[in-house]
Amino acid sequence: MNVIPRALLTLTALTLLATTAQARTWDDIKKSGTIRIATEGAFPPFNLLKGKELTGFEVDLANQLAKGLGLKVQWITQPFDNLLIGLGQDRYDFVIASHGITPERQKAVDFASPHYCTGGAIVTKPGGPMTAAALKGKSVAVQVGTTYLENVQKVPGVGAVKTFPKDTDAQAALMAGRVDAWVGDKFTGIDLVKAQKGKLVQGALLFNERIGMAVKKGNTTLLKELNTALAKSMSDGSYAKLSTSYFGQDVRCK
């Protein structure tokens, strides 16, 4: 089987080829005057496309940070499972899309200090499974490439785990009765339950997580600037103001 080592070699070579591109450093970005930020645009209330307009807590926060840094913003929306891959290919400077900070992701990208803390919560129809134990044998919808997928798969005895390209598709599957539960962000869940008025209820938290912005691995200059801007926003009250306007509470990590 001479084929296997050769295929291996080719794949390695291709991988190397793809990672040689250079990310824009803070100096490059400052010189150009515009920062390119990517998000998903399908994750209310954090980032959401309303028609053509990009809104949400994370979008407003990133705009605020960029303003503090004296930069104009160019927004880019991408499917969630493409976001960190695109970051590796320098399609944008950083990603703010509610990425939970996990060891696997830290191998691929560098995270800024967390800009909020949340958890993965179960949402179901009244009478459905409300706890991790109750998920035994039940089918669960999650979005592909998320921490919810990993954490639901860890629940002992869980039934089918179905992965959808977007969170909204996973929620639609729950509403249509195709699955017994949906697992997603706690705050998104609260919003969803509110919007569906009695047709859905929120269950227990499966896990807690810290959410951070991601920059390309090794882009330390940009990471430092982002952290400084975030810390400033958190200390001068503008973060608290923004958070309260969206959630009625301060969602920063305690």
Place this chain on the structure above:
Amino acid sequence: MTATKPTRPGPPGGGTLLLWLGGAVLSFLALFFVITVILRQMPDPIGPRADLFVEGAQMTLKLTVVSGLIGLLVGMVAGIQKTSASAWVRAPANFFVWLIRGTPLLVQILFVYNALPPLLAAIGLNVQLDEFWSAVIALALNVGAYNAEVIRAGILAIPRGQTEAARSLGLSGAQTMRTVVLPQALRIVVPPLVNNVVALLKDSSLASSIALLELTLAGSRVSSESFQPIPVLTTVALVYLALTSVMTLFTDQLEKRVKIATR
């Protein structure tokens, strides 16, 4: 039951067809075994998740076979309808082809999955289509519309004199179609039908949008876990290529067997 006459390949009998089918099944089983063995030897991110890729490939093939067979039936019915002399028979087939060929397959899959159940519920039919059957319905209708045009073309390719001769010998319209026109037409349409099935195998990747764990979704799961699109997408492409290669190996045989000894 195996031997066909060596001088002139006759029409494929039940025995040869069965042999052909058995060969195809065995080859695909062997292919899946080989893919499993090779992928398991690959480094991270492929090796540890080899079984996920194989599972996805099996689902892709299952989708193709099931919707391909239903699509052949759909195409046959609609294709014959389209050659009918009566406008009442032609109209529904024309409408079907117009509708399916004029809308994207992705929209059709999403429609069957998300919009069809509530629509059916509204008229009192309470069916819950799972991911697999939703995809099968959309894919079968889609390939069926393209097959219908192929089969219509095949029927029209049979000289009119054949029909006239058959009718003047006292055969009914249905008998003429069944015993004179269709056997000849089916030989003509095999290559373009094979084309449609190969396209179907690749189009089945769109089923990933409704969370059916086929090859493409298996790939995108691994890619979003490992953030390494190059090895993952390369693997996915190669597995598709392997599937279509084995498939065409057997459809080529089929073409040879049904070929009329004219050229």
